[in-house]
Amino acid sequence: MQQNIINTRDLEFQLFELHQVEDFLQYDRYSDHSRETLQAALDLALKVAAEEFAPHARAVDEEEPTFENGRVVMRPEVKKALDVLKETGLLAASQDFERGGMQLPSAVGQMCVGLLKGANVGTQAYAGLTIAAANLILTQGSDEQKQRYAEPMLAGRFFGTMCLTEPHSGSSLGDLRTRAEPAGDGSYRLKGNKIFISAGDHELSENIVHMVLGRLPDAPPGVKGISLFLVPKFLVNEDGSLGERNDVALAGLIHKMGYRGTTSTMLNFGEKDGAVGYLVGEPHNGLAAMFHMMNEARIGVGLGAVMLGYTGYLHALEYARERRQGRPVGNKDPQTPQVPLIEHADIRRMLLTMKAYVEGGLALALQGSRLVDEKKVAKTDEDREMAAGLLDLLTPLIKSWPSQYCLEANSLAIQVHGGYGYTREYPVEQFYRDNRLNPIHEGTHGIQGMDLLGRKVSMAGGRYYQELLRRIAATVEEAKANERLADNAQRLEDAVSQLSEATDIILAVKKEGQVERALANASLYLEAFGHMVVGWLWLRQALVAASALDNGGPQPEAFYRGKLNACDFFSRYELPRVQGLARLLKEVDTAALDVEAESF
């Protein structure tokens, strides 16, 4: 199968050699699976991605959904692809068998979704949001809600959305105003306006289940007064059949620079008598409920950013191998034939940079998925707590680092294509536009930086942070013993040491009560921390590759040598960024706070 979505060798390497997903098969939850069934699910997802999703990725970018006579109209390939996906059962890839799921390990389940994202993020979003909304009901909802809504969602009959943002409150959720009044029969009537609701209206599924944040009449102000409601587009009768249209109206479509295949909507709830909604979980506990699924959603965004970067890299690689242009620096003879772009040092440097970013990003996202699995199968409370804590710590990085660096990879993919790269006749410019959403939705770099530095690093007395440093140190020790990797190990150790010092200094400033100063450069801290962790994952990849070269491995030797090259590159070209940022962070500088508003 010809596809530029993933290097399947790398996928196998990352899942089975680096992250050793087969380990999980020893646990009861996954005991019905084997390496073959995991591979079969991935093969199926890749086939659907390449054959049903990728072919219309450009078409839905060029022809966005429109709103005509009260209906959302879009290209027919979207429904066809989603119908095929529904038939495969992949929508419920990680769900329990008893819910009709495949009960795959999270790393494999997330990866199946990731392949669809790399192929066509605009069409995939309908499926991704449905999975996310169903997960929310499954973790927070009543048995009746699970049966009446989540199960049809997992089967692909109903689709889902997440309705958080309002026009006047984006990241500041505590300020949202949507009201929910009790109707006396256990249900509620919602009134409010939501914006940026992806997949908020369409005719792809029988029904749409909106997961809506709102306030009860007795809600305290701020984030402690937010409740979660389930608001279907069509009411659902007791027997599961559809009832009347609920009071949810499409107020308009938003037009984005990327993800253009996904309807982005403004929704008005309760313009008439109030939209019928059902409380999910406890009153005033909506934000906590939402955060229960936030880790997986944020890993999903990070993995999506990786996959957009990854497909851009593979397209650039193919182009660099085929396109002949110019001659090597030393060759001045114009009568010799032009050489493939990949022969030029600058092109190779860009390709290697992309490889380091996208394969590093994939290792990072899958590290998150692995921790989700560790949490699920942990044998002791202690193990579960540690897996959960490490996952909490890494989540802001997994969300942000690929959104920054795999977007940069998309920019490099354009650069490798030269002038063709920015034309819409080639796919790489679309990946760049699509990926530009990822640094913002599900929480900006600013939000993630505050989460990491303001909360996660010092959570539980810094236990998870210390454990991460301990694990990195163990990898460094192991790599130091290998002559081929000792220099890279030393570079990582230096970077970690610098950033640890910076962390201590910043936390001391915070403890002194200078909270704003301590957090002023949280975004830069996030970037440095992400680079450090990806440096660690590269060293781990290099250790696995070095061992495979010594002892034999399932992939060709050139593949493993490429991993060593990419680790060299990341250590030498990228880790210095951690040092530079760490030196800056140690100064706990207040340049931005010091500027008067009128001095801009």
Next chain:
Amino acid sequence: MQQNIINTRDLEFQLFELHQVEDFLQYDRYSDHSRETLQAALDLALKVAAEEFAPHARAVDEEEPTFENGRVVMRPEVKKALDVLKETGLLAASQDFERGGMQLPSAVGQMCVGLLKGANVGTQAYAGLTIAAANLILTQGSDEQKQRYAEPMLAGRFFGTMCLTEPHSGSSLGDLRTRAEPAGDGSYRLKGNKIFISAGDHELSENIVHMVLGRLPDAPPGVKGISLFLVPKFLVNEDGSLGERNDVALAGLIHKMGYRGTTSTMLNFGEKDGAVGYLVGEPHNGLAAMFHMMNEARIGVGLGAVMLGYTGYLHALEYARERRQGRPVGNKDPQTPQVPLIEHADIRRMLLTMKAYVEGGLALALQGSRLVDEKKVAKTDEDREMAAGLLDLLTPLIKSWPSQYCLEANSLAIQVHGGYGYTREYPVEQFYRDNRLNPIHEGTHGIQGMDLLGRKVSMAGGRYYQELLRRIAATVEEAKANERLADNAQRLEDAVSQLSEATDIILAVKKEGQVERALANASLYLEAFGHMVVGWLWLRQALVAASALDNGGPQPEAFYRGKLNACDFFSRYELPRVQGLARLLKEVDTAALDVEAESF
């Protein structure tokens, strides 16, 4: 006049306080001008930019030119804006009075064009290409060509294009294949295919004058066999009236991610009997002829990148002042009102970063324009040679640095807007798309890096490079004497010292014959060099601002304090990048060259 194109205080500061353009008024060439006439030209350009160009910038992005029944059709506002521009005479802003020009200093003339770019780069390109093509005829053409073609171009009756690229040869111009056969009457018949020809067809002007690179029958291979031809869309009679349609056919339109208002075309020359063309300059000297105008064209690209970044910054600043969202870190009370975005540390950091990039980029581009003027008015050959040499040295930076960092400013402008930033309902996403072309057209970063490190730094025995270092050192000494700036001066000195060492090491490696290795990281060298020079320009801006704060200046004090803040920021947050890159460059690392092609 409400506009978000430029901070007029900064424009005045940069032109008249930093770069002291008034100095040039003492020379004969500019003696008819005064501060008032320069200001009047800038005011006029800004008015046209804000009132005629900016209002339809989104419209031409949404509705690209189309090709219908053999004609290019586009929004009528484009012609209207260009007609107004034509009436102002600004097309010939820097041209001699005797050619109907305004004979403005280059810094002011370029800036007039720059304001149009910031307002609407898609519409401006028609004018910009016309000026560039006219300049080429004026410097290289015969008197008859100047009169028959260049003068109607400067008057806006004819528009122009530059036809270099062919489908199989982009950056590798030596491989182009367009053939020109002598017709026996002094003219030539051209046959060949050109691609990426901006403004290649339209009905905005009476005629289009294509400047085409091709080969004569006896041409040697490679770049030494390229000649320059003038090929009009309609032949021009001796009396200046238009004759028959030439054999130049529009083969198709290319669709780009940005600059969508500019037709991007594939042109076929000579599908029938050959397109009538006229040799410009000497046979086989076409590339040298083209390079005569390349410096100004590359400054133009750099300034355009600055201006797109600048308008994005101003839009983000306005949004951050108006949009209320969230509360400062310390305030947990949800009943207090939300604060403007600009109150948040992370938003301020992004705004300050943008300010440092776009105002630094403007200083850099205007430094180039100033050298163009110094070259023109130099009293001695020595002065002229030094101005020309410094301009040659800086040109690759002026082209590339803003294309990288002001594009990054555009990305930050999206980030400040949050989810609104990536919607097409706000302008900042378009600037980001428009600006993504600038790192490629007129020579990629890779090409510019090779030019800087492979040629410019060591040109004339390194004379110009040494002079630049000497000037930077002088600024450092001056700033060290000022307590407020001493730390920033020290940081610049350290960066210069590191990069100078790297330069010496790399040139030694090159001298040993390891040319490919020496130039492998030329793009990173270019980036570091650009940051060093912008750091120097920030220190110079700070010196001027500090002096104005001490002794009084024409701008409000808050403005000057902002310059000091931005210099602090650039010195502390950005100059460390030079150090990091310099340490890497000193290793003359070959990571990219070492990877086997099959290891990707």
